[in-house]
Amino acid sequence: MSAIVDLFSIAAIVGGAFFYLAGTVGLLRFPDAYTRLHALTKADNLGLALVVIGLLPQMSGPLAAAKLVLVWLLVLLSSAAVSQLIARSARRQGEGRR
């Protein structure tokens, strides 16, 4: 049983790491602020979500697991808000208009 749980954790965390990698490549390679933000928020949302899901069965108890979920929700909230603010400030500075 525990081997299956461990396999699940490894698969989910590797999946999360893949999204982080993809997001970082996008951040480095995409042409303007909006597409870079698009790449970055995917990494934050899906990558962190998969890492948290992978870690959940490894936690010592429901309280520790709840803290992990809370961290994920807080990161979601702040990354969604901050990416909108960055996009707005990029638009105000005329980025992306040709």
Add this chain to the structure above:
Amino acid sequence: MTTLVGAVIVALLLWLALWTVVARDAFVAVAGFVVYGLLLSLVWVRLAGIDVALTEAAIGGGLTGALLLGAVGRLRATEAATAAERAGPGLRVLAALLALAVTAALMLAVLSLPDPAPTLAPLVVPNLPATGVGNPITGVLLAFRALDTLLEAIVLVIGLIGVWSLAPDTAWGGRPGLRYRADPDGILAYLARVLPPIGIVVGLYLFWAGADHPGGKFQSATILAAMWMLVQMAGLGDTPRTDGGWLRLGLVIGPLVFVAVGAFGIPAAGAFLAYPETWAKPLILLIELALLPTLVLVLALLMNGPPRRHGGAR
């Protein structure tokens, strides 16, 4: 494996430090500095210094980064002129030599440390129960080295007075900075309504947990001040008038209570800042409780900067 991760973090740290120093643009340098602070807190986690890691993340990366960003914003107008100025070759060589000499001296000092390094930790551990607190960091900061912490709190208040003294005479006692304007239905206002309740709970928890677990007034005060700044930046609340009686009382209450408890130690335990055996924990908690509003106010008002607007009639 862990050695590899450690090596990667150290390499990244050195690279970031270099990047921060050589960056031509001040904004880029500050961005590098913030990331450097966060990475450094990871190092502290790996060294099992959770208290230091929390402080580094909150103050080193977060608050100092925000203060530096404010400074960058104020220097923006003159930055191009400063960047165009280049010192002569003689001065540059001299500066490089001086920096190298300081680095070499530091390296020598680190390398010549006796092994094992001199430490008072074995003395602290058996004496910690006498303070009544379970977190050795809190015990050291508020019992064994209380004088350092007292001076630190006073220095912060003096620093704020220094910032305030930059205010023009007409604005003295008025509100710092410009009033932030933001879309009242925008995402920032939304964040400033959703996040502070959570942040206040987390901040107070860190404060309360600080007696027995990693945490404490400094990390807690940084989070609380950040929540206040968020509300201000979203335009939901104005910066406070700097001549308010309650505000000024809150600014000095921490050092005042600290000194009063210290003076109480002279008759009660025979020395300034000594705690009578059975009273140690309540006295330490009292000091922490009094320092909390001082730290929150000082940190937030340092971010706000000198008073700029006259508040009008009281």
